[in-house]
Amino acid sequence: EAGVAQSPRYKIIEKRQSVAFWCNPISGHATLYWYQQILGQGPKLLIQFQNNGVVDDSQLPKDRFSAERLKGVDSTLKIQPAKLEDSAVYLCASTDPGALVPNTEAFFGQGTRLTVV
């Protein structure tokens, strides 16, 4: 099966500019996650969708970050305006909560490496 697709792979922007990332999960996966991974740290959950509804966005800096999954399939994550500390790898993952094995594995995309200068 095709994996989780993310684009772009790399992005360099100046601070105060805006940027958007795109994610297409594995077909049929209802749950989609966006993680931020700063260099040397583990993935930090930003937002979790179940179909097109938000399950958890408690760690999302809502003054500058937004995310949507309008049709319950692909998703976009936006940062506006970007700050230097937003430099990180943004990972998208999906799971199939309807699978026979409960809480099955998360499948990750390659990530988008964002550099804010």
Next chain:
Amino acid sequence: AQRVTQPEKLLSVFKGAPVELKCNYSYSGSPELFWYVQYSRQRLQLLLRHISRESIKGFTADLNKGETSFHLKKPFAQEEDSAMYYCALSRFRDDKIIFGKGTRLHILP
């Protein structure tokens, strides 16, 4: 609040020596525990989960609810085991997945 702690940022082990990557968690409910691995230039992927009770690439991990630990072990390290290892916790009720900060395993020749 739930938390996953990996106390070692870097672990260097000689080839053929035993490996143990430590993971402790805090969660009041019944979590599912995972180990994820990221090899150089590859995406993050599942290595094993406690519910499967299986050995993958020679690695095993036992969930100790009394000590709230889920340490990853391998009796004889191989050079291809060099990678970043992340311990993760998932909540049954909403599938929220939380990661530790990771441990870089470096296998010395």
